[in-house]
Amino acid sequence: MSRGVAITGMGIISAIGNNVAENYQALISETKGISRISKIKTTHQNDIMVGEIAYTNQELETLLGLTPDNNYSRTAFLGAIAAKEAINDANISDINKYKTGLVSATSVGGMDMTEKYYYEYLDDATHRKYIAGHNAGDSSQKIAEQLGIEQSLVTTISTACSSAANAIMLGARLIKSGQLDRVVVGGSDCLSKFTINGFKTLMILSDTYNTPFDDNRKGLNLGEAAAFLVLESDAVVNSENKKVLAYVKGYGNANDAFHQTASSDNGDGATLAMEKALQVANFSSKDIDYINAHGTATGNNDLSEGRAIIRVFGENVPDFSSTKAYTGHTLAAAGAVEAVYSVLALQNNVIFPNLNFKTQMQEFSITPQLTFKEKPLQTVMSNSFGFGGNCSTVIFSKEA
Amino acid sequence: MKSVYINSVGSISVQKTYESNNFLEEIVEYNDTVIPAQDPNYKDYIPPAAARRMAKGIKMGIVASKMALQDASLEQVDAIITGTGMGCLRDSEKFLSNILDNDEQYLTPTPFIQSTHNTVGGQIALELQCKGYNFTYVHGSNSFESCLIDAKLQLEQNEAQNILVGGVDEIGEHTVKLLKLVGQIKTEPVNSSELLLSNTKGVVFSEGANFFVFSNQQQASSYAEIVGVDIFNTLPIESVSNTAESFLKDHNLSVNDVDLVILGNNGDVRFDDFYNTLTSGIFKETQQAYYKHLSGEFHTASSFGFWLAANILKAQSLPKVVKLNDKNTSQFKNILLYNQFCGENHSFTLLRKC
Amino acid sequence: MDALKQELKENIIEQLNLEDMTPADIADDDMLFGDGLGLDSIDALELIVMLDKNYGIKLTDPKEGRTIFESINTMAAYITEHRSK
CATH class of the missing domain: 3.40.47.10 (Thiolase/Chalcone synthase)
Structure with missing residues (x-):
């Protein structure tokens, strides 16, 4: 059980860039990807802001070399783009040379197409090809096909906004136990009218730029993204002489068991998740150099998460920031997006600023990192929390 | 590495599997294309205040879970792992049709919350006050088997001793219409005893919840x-x-x-x-x-x-x-x-x- | 005012699926949240939609609901003062 889990490749597409390099550039130049929505017609257009990816579905189809008769949802398009980048980044030419699986995450699945053609399907056959693409697992099947993964373990996790963190966790466990030599892990979620209206009913959408950990925060901006990591066993790394970007060192999942959507006031679930992750990594809280917080900028999350961080780290809270001001909250993809950012932070020894912050929260005295900072980093902790009380923490490190 | 046992079962299905001691002795036959689950008396298991917002999938999941816990003589588990292809489909349909019919106005949060795939797993955790590991797999016909792989891994490594594992799905009316249009559900009724002789495309669609307690400790009640x-x-x-x-x-x-x-x-x-x-x-x-x-x-x-x-x-x-x-x-x-x-x-x- | 209160009780029971209750079970000054009827924050969001749909009252901050939804009395008073339909 002491095997290392190496990250040997990464891919991402988000509102701040179509690949890892573009995302990094935007992060260090403090360029936000938040704007008014343009690709979905909604009556809330002027009430919300989103993190939208510039490419149209047609452009994504062309990039992937797909013929127009495909039945990809936008979730599948985005996922395939990011997963392919990760495979290229890991220099993998023969994917089936080692026992390779895919663990993906999504919350909307093919809802973007379903909501477009929901009634039209009934009396017009034109778009019925998308019906089979609605269920969440379909996007993962397509991503696996794009990567050439055949006759292997492919599955999908959906635990709302912690989904991709959980995909990373399962992938790491599959490698540690020796079930797989290599796992592509991550998540993909596109924007949809369904989620926009859903979060609207919960009254947690900001009408302006989201401001994580700010006393006057007004809620979150939804975003769309996909991000994937290639995880490989020590054996593969050694025999292929692989360059390792970082390691998945610890992970923990716990349930808040408090409320269907809200987090408990004292962040019980979040505290448990962080503690478990530290335990798996065999770390004490002092060993964490930077926390990429969940930090959605809702009243509830940031208070609960902040209190949980204080419970775990006491007087010595490390530098922390939320990158959701850049990308918006990308739901099931968020854990993978922020895993990529955590690895970028480790690789470059930098901490990305928590943008848009103006006013210190009254309930506690911890303040996120507000400016771009260079600092030697050995470890990064990343938090992802979701509806259903689902709380996840993953720890990344330079050393195995 | 420890062995992994099925220590208990709980089932809601289109058969009367909710009755304990009824191992397919009395069979309900159907002649249809879509068949709803046989409902137990949900009120025996779920207090009305908690039940009032619950979708059928949640109710089936909670009752099957409680049956499994009872069968294993357990009050609590270390982890909950749920598989579902479509989650609470009726609420997803309700929320989407409300969006489309009312031009995105006057929408209420409950159907959206229930539409989240992990709502069954989350509600079971809430009911049991289980703060442990809680995953939901949503990978078509491998949703439940993904749970098996995950639970087995944890129990073998002794990361948990008792895990509640289950599969749950519910029927949604609009989805049924759509699946009939693309040939995934049969359009002509077939008698259940002649299912394999139908010679037609598509399936007879239904719903249900089957939950189990898995453990790395064998007990007298263990099944396998x-x-x-x-x-x-x-x-x-x-x-x-x-x-x-x-x-x-x-x-x-x-x-x-x-x-x-x-x-x-x-x-x-x-x-x-x-x-x-x-x-x-x-x-x-x-x-x-x-x-x-x-x-x-x-x-x-x-x-x-x-x-x-x-x-x-x-x-x-x-x-x-x-x-x-x-x-x-x-x-x-x-x-x-x-x-x-x-x-x-x-x-x-x-x-x-x- | 009494008619409005009766209407509110009926709507609350229906909208929030309080299956086992009748309007007579809810007193005008019963606490709707917490120890009273036991409603929670999701119910509060449901009630905000009800204010909008039935009475044309738009709340933008769920916190505003706390005092408005204290009891049937407070709800009726607020609606009477602010309704646009």
Whole structure:
């Protein structure tokens, strides 16, 4: 059980860039990807802001070399783009040379197409090809096909906004136990009218730029993204002489068991998740150099998460920031997006600023990192929390 | 590495499986294309204040979970792992049609919250006040088997001692219409006893929840040992037999060691050949069983097959109604399950008498 | 005012699926949240939609609901003063 889990490749597409390099550039130049929505017609257009990816579905189809008769949802398009980048980044030419699986995450699945053609399907056959693409697992099947993964373990996790963190966790466990030599892990979620209206009913959408950990925060901006990591066993790394970007060192999942959507006031679930992750990594809280917080900028999350961080780290809270001001909250993809950012932070020894912050929260005295900072980093902790009380923490490190 | 046992079961299905001590003695026959689950008295299990916002999938999941906990004589578990193909489908449909019908106005949060795939797993945690590990897998016909893989991994490594694992799906009216349009649900009713003779495309669609407590501690009530689970995103029909054999070989068994093979035949003329290749091939001389004429088809219907296998191993008897051929066996030691849906997401599961 | 209160009780029971209750079970000054009827924050969001749909009152901050939804009395008073339909 002491095997290392190496990250040997990464891919991402988000509102701040179509690949890892573009995302990094935007992060260090403090360029936000938040704007008014343009690709979905909604009556809330002027009430919300989103993190939208510039490419149209047609452009994504062309990039992937797909013929127009495909039945990809936008979730599948985005996922395939990011997963392919990760495979290229890991220099993998023969994917089936080692026992390779895919663990993906999504919350909307093919809802973007379903909501477009929901009634039209009934009396017009034109778009019925998308019906089979609605269920969440379909996007993962397509991503696996794009990567050439055949006759292997492919599955999908959906635990709302912690989904991709959980995909990373399962992938790491599959490698540690020796079930797989290599796992592509991550998540993909596109924007949809369904989620926009859903979060609207919960009254947690900001009408302006989201401001994580700010006393006057007004809620979150939804975003769309996909991000994937290639995880490989020590054996593969050694025999292929692989360059390792970082390691998945610890992970923990716990349930808040408090409320269907809200987090408990004292962040019980979040505290448990962080503690478990530290335990798996065999770390004490002092060993964490930077926390990429969940930090959605809702009243509830940031208070609960902040209190949980204080419970775990006491007087010595490390530098922390939320990158959701850049990308918006990308739901099931968020854990993978922020895993990529955590690895970028480790690789470059930098901490990305928590943008848009103006006013210190009254309930506690911890303040996120507000400016771009260079600092030697050995470890990064990343938090992802979701509806259903689902709380996840993953720890990344330079050393195995 | 520790062994993993099925210590209890709980089932809500289109049969009256909610009645304990009824192991398919009384069969409900259907002649339809879509069949809803037989409802237990939910109020016996869920307080009204908690039940008022719950979708049927949540209710089925909670009741099946509570039955499983009771059967295992447990109040609490270390983790909850749920599989669902579509989640709470009715609420998803309700929220979407409200969006479209009311031009995004006057929408209420409840159906949106329920539409989240992990709402069943989250609600079970809330009911049990279980703060442990809580995952939801949503990968078509491998949703439940993904849970098995995850739970087995944790129990083998002793990361948990008792895990609640289940599969749950519910019927949604609009989805049924759409699935009929694309031939995934049969358009002509078929009698359940003649499901495999329908010679038509599509399935008889249904719903249900099957939950289990898995443990690395065997107890008097244990049903079976979970020996192995493998899932495959793709599997060409020519490779099904080889894959079955190599799966058995991974667990030091051969075809002759299998006392019973339980197959996921659902009467879809386009895809039942995946099963036929086994029944007329390597398992020709093996006792064979099927169950989707009793459970109907849904993404987590294989959890009903798993329930069946666990019960057979504990009772050491095979209900006549599931027999697919006339072979017999003196005892049931090793049971192999194979399932797929529309030629995708194949699984092999091996259970052993304990 | 009494008619409005009766209407509110009926709507609350229907909208929030309080299956086992009748309007007579809810007193005008019963606490709707917490120890009273036991409603929670999701119910509060449901009630905000009800204010909008039935009475044309738009709340933008769920916190505003806390005092408005204290009891049937406070709800009726607020609606009477602010309704636009």
